[in-house]
Amino acid sequence: MGQDSKIRVLIAKPGLDGHERGAHVVAYGLRDEGFEVIYTGLRQTPEQIVSAAVQEDVDVIGLSILSGAHLSLTKKVMEGLKAKGANDVLVTVGGIIPEEDKKTLEEMGVAGVFTSGSKIKDIAALIRTKLGKNA
Amino acid sequence: MKKNSKKEIKEALKKWEDEVLNPRVKKFNLDKSPTTFYTPISSDSSYFMDKVGFPGQFPFTAGNNPFEFWRAYANFAAKVGYRSDWGGTGRSGKYGGFGTPADYRDYLLKMQSMGRYGGPNIAFDLVTQCGYDSDSSFAEGEVGRVGVAVDSMQDFTVIYEAFTGNLDIDKVPSNFTINAPAAVLIAMYACLAKRRGIPLNKLTGTPQNDILKEFIARGTYIYPPAPSMRMFRDTCVFCCKHMPEFNINSIGGYHIREAGATRVQDLAFSMANGIAYIEAGLEGGLEVDEFAPAFTFNAFGGSMEIYHEIAFQRAARRVWARILRDRFHAKDSKSMQIRQPITAHIGCSSTTLQRPLNNLARAVVGGMAAGMSGGIPGAFPPFDEPLGLGHSQEATQLQQDASRIMIYEAKVTDVCDPWAGSYFMESLTDEIEKDALAELEKIEKMGGAVAAIENGYMPRAVAKSAYERQKKIENQEELVVGVNCFTGEHEIDVSINRVVEATYDPQLMKTAEERQKANLARLKRERNGTAVVSSLRSLKVQAEDKDKNLMPIICECVENDATLQEICDVLREVFGEAQPMKL
């Protein structure tokens, strides 16, 4: 590992949901944890998210979804990553996620699901542990 | 007993601090007292008429009226068991919508059979809110999900099959939570009235039509801010001239605060947006008193800080009244009033996923704040708000009961502005007003709300405040029960049984997209294509002329079964699309 290595995260809002509070807070929070956060803004298609994740060579993708469309959107992102051979990228999901959907997401390979009341510190810790990086 | 001069009180206060307060603070080894105490010198009551006034009179600090409409009938309603949605969503029916128009129509009919009347208060799906059709690539997975899908006049008509006879649109109001494509939905409503032979001046209801806060908080914008304001102007003039009983908009600080704004930002940004809308109406050639009375406010934001939320409501009424009277020279007192279905409340962001039944206790605090600041004491939102989408009927029942308990048992609303004259409350009201006006001035210096959106100031300020709040919760500067305190092993994780069936049929939700796409395909096959193309062409030509009011041509498009996206696409071509905000 080089001296300048940083954890790179893509925070993305797939679909049409426009509630950005969670995405903003996590972006700022992870920046202050020393991560490099690429924020792609509202209304991203799964294709755009996958393409950004590959080009930016991020370690993690954080999807923020409050519209209830989390299952189908996350599935598409996971499939897109796989198609590009980038399935080693960690995917986390944040938003209004009902308990029973958490399991489904985890079965899809999602590394962490964060709902309201989650702490940035916990999100950062989970990412560091899963990546085995201390950056 | 003897009367005290200010000087005497000041001296006595100093003495009290030295002899009583400070020794006690020292005794407990504190840096400062955890409580505050207010005296007559905290607030000058000699400006009573200017600062507070009587309920129903300028500056409306004490309330818009000595008692509101609902209060007049409250006791009667209890005796006959009238199930209103007091404090839930205002006077119209319950806010909702899902699936295809037929799904939602059937749901409404079912609700009516259960004794829920009132006009529709329609939630549209995100596809509709963002100006797309159900067959758009952006629509995948979103059709009929957070609201009902409306692609065309036909869809709109289907929903209203639930509203005929005693519930026809000249008898019940309609609310539309729609912003960027508000003009299209208003046109559909007008078109529906025309087809039913109902004069437009009989129509009542409220479109949200508050595009500016979409840029600051909610994100369902289509065109850039400036042309979006032109669309607002056109709807404002159209409603004012043809639908005088129909409200023009519903300005929302609620979404701004929920997105993370502080109380002061909420007030300042809402006022800045309100000013921009008034200016748009004036630019459209209207007199302020012609249209300002038809402005409404959705709700401002809320929080758990009960005193502050009471003061906030008082300050907000005073600030708006002064803006309208002093800046826009309104004469009609209706122009100066903040009319809103929900007043003080805790805000959905105050609810917690942890031990969710606690949210009922929280909502009651918000209801108390409302009841004590001129509003209906609604226990908003239902306790299951943070669990997922949709409220269970069980939670809604408890929400309504809480509201009733505050009204009938606690008699919270038997006094108008009960805090008037409180040294503390008057001083807090002044403080919130002062801070909000300072923030408003900052925005004015940038060139007003539109400029402060274009340069990213307002949305970025909200994001920063949201982050500050998060940090405070994480380091326990702000305490939230069950979230960052009282989470130990001896606390019982109170679970709840949501035995009540889900609000909407999940099976219908699943198949809505497919069925709605079929509806749309059929419409596109069967409609008169030539008429669609020709009306869309006229729309384009007229859109290019900034002075033209687009409502008549949009009505024509809608009548010819042009779809929502087809109309919005023409406008996208002329106006361009808004850019998402960069952090």
Place this chain on the structure above:
Amino acid sequence: MEEKLALMIEAARKSNERALAKLISHVEDRKPGWKDIMKAIYAETGRTCVIGVTGSPGAGKSSLVGEFAKQLGDMGYTIGIIAVDPSSPFSGGAVLGDRIRMRDISTYKNIFIRSMATRGMLGGLCQAARDVVRIMDFAGRDIVIIETVGVGQDEIEVVSASDYVVLVTYPGGGDSVQAIKAGVMEIADIFVVNKCDRGGADVIVSEISAMLDLSTETTEEIPPVIKVSAFTKEGIDKLMEILSEFIQKKNEGSHYQKEHIRQEVMSILETEMVTLIKEKISSNGNMEKELKLILSGKSDPYSVADELIKRFAVIKNPKQKRKGDFQ
């Protein structure tokens, strides 16, 4: 070289996006072997035309870059975009948001966008950016656009390493013309007044022209000043025309080439020296001894710096090498 790296290079040569991205990270992070990568690809670079875009915050650089990258992409060029944003001096982290304004081109097959944080590197950003340009060049990008906020010296250096520099400003940016005066004015090959749909653009154009008249030698060519709107597309054609000329000229060979290489070697040297000196200092007790001398009045910062340079730097005869010396 490690086989993994060699494979990555091979895949990047074939324009594999993921390999290109990984290669960039490896070099940007200065992971072991990064210099081997650069050495291995160097011979196959130098073909690309590098356009630097800078200007005050809020000038709409990203939207403009998005717009002309799209047009260049449509002309058939393959494009790399490097969007540089500052790192937080407190945490070392960053929020990189320029991609937001490039949504339309984010899935274009021939456009590759990479966000880059300044990472607080003294002079190092410039070299890191150069390295990324070179990797993109190697991976077959005809044009590489580097976008930075023209506020810090580092950012200015970054764009000055490009073949052509586009300076973006806009009406209503307060003292935007004043703000760009220092340093950037001299290196701009074209001045773009963006957001001209807003009015007030003509004033900015004449202000810039006046400033250029004053500062440009009569023998030099005065750079063009044009008005555009990334929103209404006004003036974009003119901008494209000028950019096309630049690209054409670059293909004919750049007169800056030798000077750029000189700058680059200097820059690599500077970074390496600083890194080495820092390493030496930290492995030699963090100057604690010397600092004590200064605090007790027995020495001063100037003498200590002289002494340290003598100790770490120039060694005439390797045989005299002692422990702790610069090598």
